[in-house]
Amino acid sequence: MSSGEKYVAAAYGVFVVVVLVWVAILATKLARLERETGELARLARARPAGEQADG
Amino acid sequence: MSITKPSLTVLAWGAAALTTLAAVMIFALAPEDADQGFSQKIFYVHVPIALTAYACFGLGAWKAYRLLATRGERYDLESYTGVHLGTIFGVLTLVTGAIWAKASWGVWWTWSSNQLVLFLVLFLFYCAYFMLRFSVEPGARRERISAVYALFGVALIPVSFFAIRLANDFIHPTVFTREGPQMTGEMFAAFCVSWASITLLAYVMYRVELAGKRIDANLRDLREALQP
Numbered sequence: 001m002s003s004g005e006k007y008v009a010a011a012y013g014v015f016v017v018v019v020l021v022w023v024a025i026l027a028t029k030l031a032r033l034e035r036e037t038g039e040l041a042r043l044a045r046a047r048p049a050g051e052q053a054d055g
Numbered sequence: 056m057s058i059t060k061p062s063l064t065v066l067a068w069g070a071a072a073l074t075t076l077a078a079v080m081i082f083a084l085a086p087e088d089a090d091q092g093f094s095q096k097i098f099y100v101h102v103p104i105a106l107t108a109y110a111c112f113g114l115g116a117w118k119a120y121r122l123l124a125t126r127g128e129r130y131d132l133e134s135y136t137g138v139h140l141g142t143i144f145g146v147l148t149l150v151t152g153a154i155w156a157k158a159s160w161g162v163w164w165t166w167s168s169n170q171l172v173l174f175l176v177l178f179l180f181y182c183a184y185f186m187l188r189f190s191v192e193p194g195a196r197r198e199r200i201s202a203v204y205a206l207f208g209v210a211l212i213p214v215s216f217f218a219i220r221l222a223n224d225f226i227h228p229t230v231f232t233r234e235g236p237q238m239t240g241e242m243f244a245a246f247c248v249s250w251a252s253i254t255l256l257a258y259v260m261y262r263v264e265l266a267g268k269r270i271d272a273n274l275r276d277l278r279e280a281l282q283p
Contacts, residue, residue: 002093003158004091004092004093004094004158005093007094007097007154007155007157007158008093008094008096008097008158010154011097011100011101011150011151011154011155012100014147014150014151014154015100015104015147015151018143018146018147019256022143022260026263026264026267029267029271030267033267033270033271033274036274036278037274040274040277040278040281043281043282044281047281
């Protein structure tokens with residue numbers, strides 16, 4: 001691999017890595033949101049019927 | 056008349072297809088540059104990323120203006136997301152630019168190039184946006200302060216963009232002149248497809264990130280309403 005090819009590979013590699021890191025961060029956030037939504041659904045189900053109707 | 060936004064799924068697949076096409080055009084169709092050789096291929100990723108960073112900062116500023124003009128709360132998250140993505144693409148611009156500089160000029164950075172320094176100033180200005188935003192309590196005051204700051208930053212974009220022409224910079228190359236693009240038709244086509252793919256990718260990222268932030272905000276409200 002020539003030095004020019006190494007630099008090109010590094011530039012494109014950085015771009016791909018940053019996009020992948022962004023996807024990984026978003027996946028972590030999605031997992032947290034899924035967990036929190038589950039907790040809130042449990043909380044909503046646990047509320048007494050009258051309280052639910054009141055809002 | 057309302058204009059419906061295209062589906063995120065369609066946009067994401069479009070970005071994937073365009074990126075693949077761009078890669079094929081860059082490495083199989085576009086000829087090697089006579090002067091710089093193979094390292095010139097960095098141009099097809101570096102310049103579109105830089106233009107996308109400008110576009111994201113511009114979008115953040117536009118949404119900030121909408122917030123100040125209409126007091127619409129939703130524009131705060133939209134402006135913040137635009138600036139956030141602009142910063143991500145700003146980092147990429149600086150890193151890919153440094154790699155290209157090392158390949159072409161033999162140095163990672165040069166303070167004598169006005170375009171480089173002005174882009175760094177623009178980038179640092181928007182980095183300070185986050186310090187400002189998170190040093191103020193959430194609410195209408197933070198929304199207004201963040202919007203004013205994001206709007207001020209947009210003035211740096213044309214300065215940074217046209218710096219190379221204004222300062223007669225001989226180090227940083229000028230590819231697009233009044234006579235048109237200084238490259239072959241294949242090179243220009245590869246550049247356009249690469250630019251379109253990165254812009255579309257950034258828009259998909261914007262929509263995904265914004266949806267995540269909105270769900271987060273809605274969940275906070277729900278938690279406050281449900282918890283005793």
